[in-house]
Amino acid sequence: MTEDKNKNNIDDDDFDIMLWDNNDSKKNSGFTIWKKQLKIMLNKNFVLQLRFWKSTLLMTIITPLIVMILLELLQLLAVNQNGKEILHPESYPLSGIENCKGPINLEGNCINLMFTNCIDGAICQRDSEVDKILENYVEKNNERMGLNWETDSSKWEDWDETKLSYTVTKRHDVIHVPNSNFMYDYALNHQNYTFFGVLFDIKKDNDITNYRYQIWYNSTLNKNQTDTLGSRVLSVSRGIDEAIASYANGNPNIKASFDVNLKDYPKIAQENLGESVISSLGSVFFFCSAMVIFINCLNTIVAEKESKIRFCMEMMGLYKSVYWLSWFIIYFVLIFINTIATIAFGMLFQYSFFLNTNIFILFILFFIFGIAMITLGFLLTTFVNSSRSAVLSGIFVLIIGFLFQSFLFSNAYLAYIWWSNSVNSIFRYIFSILPFFNFGRVYFDISSKSGSSVNVITGSVVKGTGFGMKDLSVIPADSFINMVLDLVYLNTPGKCILLMLLDIAIFIILTLYFDNVIPNEFGNCQPFYYFLLPSYWGAKNKNSSGNEWIKNTTEKYPPTYDKNKIDSDYLDHINYTCDSNNQSPVKVVNLKKSFGSGKNKKEVVKGSYLSFDKDRVVVFLGQNGAGKSTTINIMAGLTPPSCGDVSVYGKTLRNNLNEVQRELGICPQHDILYADMTAMEHLRLYTGLKGVTTDNLDKILEQRLKAVKLWTVKDARTNTYSGGMKRRLSMIIATIGDPNVVLLDEPTTGMDPLNRRYVWKFIEKFKKNRCIIVTTHSMEEADALGDDIIIMANGDIKAMGNGVHLKNKFGAGYRISMIAKEKKIDEVKNKVQEFVPGAKLEDDSAGALIYNFTKEQLKYIPEFIKYLDSNPDNIISNWGVSQTTLEEVFLLVIQDSSNRKMKK
Template identity: 30%
Template sequence: MANSASASFFTQAKALLLKNITFQKRNVKTNVRLILFPAVLCVLLFVLQLLFDTQLDKSKFKCGCVCADNRTQISQCPNSEKRCGVQYSDFFQAAMCPIPNPVEWPPLLQLPAPPNRAVRTGFLPFFDLPDASCRRTDSCPLSLLFTGENHSFALSVSEKMFRSTLSISDFGSNFLAGLAVNVLGSESKPERNNFIEPAFSSNLPIYYLQTNCTGTENSGFSFPSPTGENNEIKCALAKNLWRNSSTDINSELYKGYQRGNSEGQINEIVSAFDFLNSNGNRYNVGIWYNSTYHQDTEYTANALLRVPRSVNLISNSYLQFLLGPGTKIIFEFVKEMPKPETIFRLDISSIVGPLFFTWVILQLFPVILTSLVYEKQQKLRIMMKMHGLGDRPYWMISYGYFLVTSVIYMLCFVIFGSLLGLKIFTANDYSIQFVFYFIYINLQIALAFLVATMFSNVKTATVTAYIGVFGTGLLGGFLFKFFVQNISFPRGWIILMELYPGFALYRGLYELAQFSIQGNTRGTDGMKWHNLSESTNGMKAVLIIMFAEWIVMLFAAFYIDQVLTLGSRKGPLFLLKGFQKKSPFQKLDTQMQVSKELSQMEKPDVIQEKEKVEELLLEPTINHAILCDDLRKVYPGRDGNPDKFAVRGLFLSVPPGECFGMLGPNGAGKTSFINMMIGLTKPTSGTAFVQGLDIRTQMGGIYTTMGVCPQHDLLWDNLTGREHLLFYGRLKNLRGSVLTQAVEDSLKDLNLFHGGVADKQVGKYSGGMKRRLSVAISLIGDPKIVYMDEPSSGLDPASRKRLWSVVKHAKQNRAIILTTHSMEEAEALCDRLGIFVNGSLQCVGNAKELKARYGGTYVLTVTTSSEHEKDVENMVQKLTPNANKIYHLSGTQKFELPKEDVRISDVFQAVDVAKRKFTVSAWGLVDTTLEDVFIKVAREAQAFDTLS
């Protein structure tokens, strides 16, 4: 027994929730694999972090004491071999270790390597440059360019820049002071700081520049640098070359650059000087120098430049020009400012986290999308709707179900990462992470609902979703990240790109990673709420964008779902009901309709049914279970084809307690009629009333009193038969013991109770078992209206007989519309029958009435030898001249004998007389069957349509 009231919102929500929980239990392995994916990734990052930490824990990365040979343990190393503090030649330690007293380094000039020094070439036709043959012996001089308004003044000053010899006496007790009077240079690349000078830690020689190198370039001297290495000192010839203007210098410098000439050769100048309008009373000099090292990412970005020594040289030359050779500004050394220890920890999770974690979080999107598209593809959503599940409980439970699943997934993800100590989780404020992840998973669910409206196939949706997941991660990590880090890229374009949810997710993870890296290297905290106001922090903008998109996408998804979803399709302006327009198919071709309806108007039973409907429409329509009032369905023609009239002006009444059978050939319009009645399609014109409710506007109320057994079984493979019936029983407001008893009775009635069948997953059912379960679903909860589309197809005879008994019992208090191709089933179950052909109802009545009306003949079959066929025809003609031969093959003939012309005894007597005259092999006399009626009516209707 069922509760007469329809299920409430919360009852429907509870039914769907319990079904989803049961479904989720069936997928425990899949859920575990889903959660293990981020766990495995976190473990992988943790292992990589351990490997890096192990490497960084080695002595060469530590500030302290090590043994010189790097093999002996420090406890066994002699004091004379110990090196403490910065391990001199290690630039990494120089950047990381505390340096309270930085080393003093001799000032150097930046020199081109011997193969790159300027020589005469086709693109530099200056004859004062050396011949290119000097490059074979690495003996090319170093060239410096000069120009100015006063040639003699410039020449006098530039001559005093370099000494002519290197004196041993210069190396006295003050080592650096001895070096300062000589001009030293190096071809080594500069670094970002001067805690360690690369010139003294490499194998490259130190050059001293002179105006004359006698004998050999090698001075024969070497001196220990502060790093403990012995650096060879070699002489390099410096030549001052005059150019007529700064334009010539610019051209020569540019052409000497690798990209400044077609040959791609390098022809470097040490430096160039423009004395401009300088004289004995005015000092105004411009200096050219090589600045490419400053932004050369191949070496070290933002490297220091060896420019101060050039300024000192030209300044000293001017002083000596004015005051004599004894006047000097001693440039003794350069040194860095003291620095504390710089904390360095290589956090792998923060470095690769934005890319990997984007993939981890986006992995939920295909899972949600495929679940939604699966329900759509298998028509499970509309099946639930036809059994009373409303849109509001469906959206609330489905959205909440996916939200809880996503929250559990993200909690496991963050907890795993935090327990393993990944800094991107532990360094940043957990409340910020919670808000960020919570908003995004809501946005992701809303996006999945929106995208699901565009797909009807699970495989297509899955492939597309995973392409989007991996594409988003790769584009974020290798393109979007570049734009974010490029400070010259317009911020407005960054905001525009973040409107794509995947990029917004990547940006948020990137900001969390950056703050965790800064906290790890500088010893500061990660991201806190006050950091969101910083102009360089994009997290605030990301949160605002994602929250706004969440609301917009959720509304858009619900709107499109209402417009496109089967069973609830509404007009595009359904939110503005007063502005909705009528369907463009309301106006039909009247002439065509009249010609098609003539066949109906000639049939008294169809006319009588129409008149009955018109009378009932004047009364309260709730008194009849189903009333169809001029119901029509037209499919508009495409590609030049005419419109297809599937249902043509149907008038039909079905009272409670009646099973109405619809017979008709394939394509007759039966399915179109059923689809209109169950809300899958809208009628083109006319309407129908179910329990007094209009199918055009009140399908939501009709669904609460309706049961459907579709032509194709719409079931969840992972749920059992019992779980299906429990779910649909709850939708029909069955509760407690009433629900349990109804499920038990349904299982027993349809032979699904014994042998553990009830608790077996439906995916393991045979076709017949699924069919019986679909029938049980349509009848549970005592629905007032039931539609059964070929319910016994695929059943064995025993199961069919049992099904018929169930339907006979069920029709006692409900109206049933049944379609079938089995005439036996129609006679056994249906109180009335209607034969449907070409969209029109051709006749209505019970089986006896139809056979009497359209089958008023006996069929006589006689089989004889071929030579006696004419004798048989003569015998039949004597019985009645109105006999009609309908079959003839190899001596077997069939004749239709009008019942009003002959008696059965006359037929027996005529056959008995014929047997005495010739041999009759076999004969029979049968009354008209329902199948004969069906064939006759269908042929007549099709012949009429052909003529019309």
Template identity: 35%
Template sequence: MGPIFFLAFSMFGFVLQLGSLVTEKELKLRQAMTMMGVFDTAYWLSWLTWEGLLTFVSSLFLVLFGMMFQFDFFLKNSFFVVFLLFLLFQFNMISLAFVLSSFISKSSSATTVGFLVFLIGFITQIVSATGFPYSNAYPASRRVIWSLFPPNTFSAGLKLLLDATSTPASSGISWSERAVCEGGMSTCVLSIDIIYQWQVGTFLFWFVLAIYFDNIIPNASGVRKPIFYFLTPGYWTGKGGNKVEEGSIFSCIGSVPPVEHVAPEDQDVLEEETLVKQQAMDGIVDPNIAVQIHGLAKTYPGTTKLGCCKCTKTSPFHAVKGLWMNIAKDQLFCLLGPNGAGKTTSISSLTGINPITGGDAFIYGDSVRSSVGMSNIRKMIGVCPQFDILWDALSSEEHLHLFASIKGLPPASINSTAEKLLADVKLTGAAKVRAGSYSGGMKRRLSVAIALIGDPKLVFLDEPTTGMDPITKRDVWDIIQESKKGRAIILTTHSMEEADILSDRIGIMAKGRLRCIGTSIRLKSRFGAGFVATVSFTESKKDYRNAAGDSHEPVKRFFNEHLKVEPADENKTFMTFVIPHDKEKLLTGFFEELESRKSEFGISDIQLGLATLEEVFLNIARRAELESATVEGTMVTLDLESGISIEIPVGARFVGIPDTENAENPSGIMVEVYWQQDGSGSMCITGHSSEMRVPQNVQVTRPPSPNALGHKGLRQAVRGIVIDL
């Protein structure tokens, strides 16, 4: 029973270590440390140092307790002989845990695998007790293969030490006798000294293999290096881009088709791209630019995976399709876009989590394609990821101390820096409370504090205020505003109010491409529906209802006669009108007359402003969906109030009703379709306007036939006519 107990004791730490390693990978804790500047070498050495210390202590106490309880095994054999056998075996299990953690993605599976390894070790221990394969009766190749599994050499060593103390007359094995064989040196195939050599060799073997598998097995982002990455010059010199791939190492076919360059339709985006390209050609380094993005592209390749009796093919996916832009220092650049637009992928590429497929990006002059450049970049960036990556067992104070040390802050300043950041994000009262008990908003605040620690030159904030209450959100906005000084900030958010308040420039992405760029006012003036006029009514007027109907009718007629617009929203207290940009010249005289007739109309207040940023966002997203739907033939059904159902492309705004042309309406009848994003980010129809006449001389696009697109179920469908106004 002794060998079984020794094996179980030594394997206990292995199971715990394997679970901890996989948990860090599953929760993306290692990824967070990598983004903040931790090298892979430092990561593995920290684990090896900690586990090595635990191994040393556990081996020491095991031997000391064995001697204290007067077991012959520990008393007769040399202390150092026994201690070194246990120590080297547990070091072997540390490196084996490193290897296995590369293949396991769930912590629940890690525990199962750990106990499975123990069970296999128990079985092979019984086999090793028979002498297999450590005798001249077996070829050396079998001994080599058998000895690669650490419990086998450990069992063989235990057998030698037990045999040396099996009788009262046995004196055990001393340190000087560790190389002595029972059968004589001429036929010696196994001794304690040989077992030590095997244990040192297998430890190095598994440790090197762990580093190799860690690089070629897909990580949490599905990224891996080529199988022969260590043979590339860039790996050793740190210069140039080391080719990194995505997908499983069992993919039998992989392809990364190039992204077709499409000239931007928007003039501002085209000017930005032209400027960046010209600077790149001329070799101009603008000291006021923090980030230069040169045609950044990210494609997840199509693969063919071997499965049970079949191959599963996946098509390539272009997540980012050539991004060109500059991001200036001392500014906050807000990157907006619907789900799947490529925002988070772009940030992951800039922080080195996802290697880029094409193009390049330079952060303060360092390329993200270079391993040396990426190492320099990680020293000067801070990242608040989209989802909180925190240790549940650590407090917010301990988190900040950890990342401050990673960033290289002087030990004397760590406490004061952490206290200031905790006060800024309103976490001083919970500084010593475990992060696992925090609410979602508290975790986001801690993530923001971590991103700002170490005075980074560039900060990435990926939806930083998600889950915060309005008061705390405002406090965090103040922190972000103050943090602009001396650094650049890249922010992504789904809050248009947040983008409007914080950003100096805004870029909106959709379907992997940059669709517009500029200040908030610039985007509203170019892509908004126009001006928004809100008319509020007096108390006496809003309560009055005459037999003729709505008391607001005179105001409606006034707007319709002068500006040809109908209310976009109305109730008893106010009306909202959206006035197109082409009516701008009429507004001065119109509002002067409206102001003079306020008493007549029962108006208490008139407000005029630009369209909201949310309207701009939806307009850009809708256009991108229409572009994609036109190519792919994605259709949805629009049910009209007249009872007619027509099929229209996703995102179409003005749609003509087929077969409505007549003498009065030579171009036919159309409706305006209202779109909104649902919870998953997909465009859906929320309603449509009343029927109106199609203006003459407008561009009409007839969607492709559903039958030609393979939409068998739409054979009898009435297809709407897309009208470009």
């Protein structure tokens, strides 16, 4: 990106800085600012979503489409792979083991034997002959097995059509059912509640009666114990044979013949299973679809935190509630679109799950689940600080939810184990309030009612009865999950949806709480009881920056400096700071900061006392790690101090951080810009967050961007900016709303000399009526900008004063460099000693001899310069005189302090 090149002469840019009308922001009430912030944040979030339109489209529309296509493909695959027949859907058999223990163990709820003498759908009378035969069977069976089944057939229950959907809740020994179609249907839907079925077809041919009967049995029950099943079926068959023989023997008119066959309970042809895949795997797939938005949410919000943009926005006054609400609204809209797309595609693909369910319920299910997951995502973002951990924790939740969906709702056996009483019930209850569980539960309930099933008699696919509003308050009787869960945890689908709403409320409250109490990466946080503090509810803390405050602060955090070792100017400054007449707007008293603890404890700021006055730029100079940024970060309220306090225009950091921050503008060390937003959008965003409005806003922004040569690129996204351009924009952002105190942490790093000068010029003009505090490594910058320069080393202030003062105090005054002619070095050295006795050679490494002269030696200089000028001995080829630089002062101060440290 190229910038303004048309005006390279900075002197052309003489201007008066246009200012905000500061009163405007003061006129705005808290709620007005809150509303403005919400508007501007929503605008920012919408703009960014539109700029990332591909991922927005993926999350909202493409993912549901892909899910439907995958389900359709899996359905096709399942049909082709498994051949024509499979066992009855797995959800029935295993549940039945517990419920139907069969004729030997009579504890379960089941029908031991159902019988009929009517074939297919015929409606016919109960046959007394059959009753007699079965009475014989029961009698003998009771004798052999020690049972007490009812032997009087007139007392056996008659089941009619109304019992077709009835699930047994007690043991039934022998039951008469209307016909074999009924038996077929009932066995299909209640496989493990029905142990044996016997269909009699007694035919009389002249004087021979042919006793034909067919035993139906549940082969799935003993899938793994075929022998036992075989022997059981055989024993029933033998028992009935015996009963027929005994009946026939007792009746001399009967000549009997037997015709027995066995029949497995009905199975559903695979191709007729309809939507078995969407029924069993749908909840897993739709869960994964919702997770795409969930992971995007985690990543976006944590990235904002990681890049420190969030802190910068909060420093500008952004309310936490606005921050969360703005993201909530955005994801609300995204989930809304995603839900509509899911339902629309489901209908388009003709899934009866979607066609057969009340559309409002479908919407509520997917939408509320999506919102619940998003609020869970919000909560997680309060615990993680890097996008990488955010994505990992998202994947972790994905796996947990995936297991929930697959184990609980797609695999009956595992579900049974999980929900059996052997698992601690506390865990069951805890997990039961998780959104994954409730989503799966309702999904399962809906699919068991709305999904298509098969009329095995006609072979046609029958759409489910459907799931309507009234079903929300009913526990579906046939739902496998309820058969399993009824003993431990039973909710209606409606209650499950309400539980998801409860999840949303809980997650939002926890998010707001943890967002306040978990320390951010600067270590700043509220106490865990913060909501009990009066200040949280708007009560104003007492503030005082005057003498009393200084007295209290020094009493609370007693000074630790050694008067004998401290720089004399700094000692004067400490006295000035603590002076009761000191009217400086910004004061720092005994500011300390330590990182780490125990052996690793490191004090990086060791008790600074500072006063900052209006109309001045104060520059902090220091080596890497000297504590400059830490000092600035503490003053900005980003890092909490370990000791001491800061007062800004009568408000103190410890008592009223928010009010202090309202007085500040900060340009942190690292650029805090959205890569996909333009300079103008950034400026408008931060102006909105600060709640500062002014009629001439456009003109002010134009002037400031022009001042740092960014006007022509104001509408380009910052990811096209060079490093120096980003710094200039960050610096201008710090001046939004014309704060009284501006903190600039290395504002010109990476800037070319010309652009640096534009920035200096702007700062020079902007300092009027305000305190500007700058950190830098550039001596030139300190010299050019600094009304006062503070040199820091190892957390201590080593020297302070304006540039000239520092040079006079620490510098040797003058230095002379000379280039000796070949082989004349020694002669030159002798001559220097001759003219300036005791002159100290500073450096002779690069062929030049450099001498520094002390103040006492200054008197020799005029004579020596005359000698150099005339060069009578012809031993010097070139020479020059210069004043000591700030860099030399800096090195001297730093070296002095590190020597002292080494000596210690």
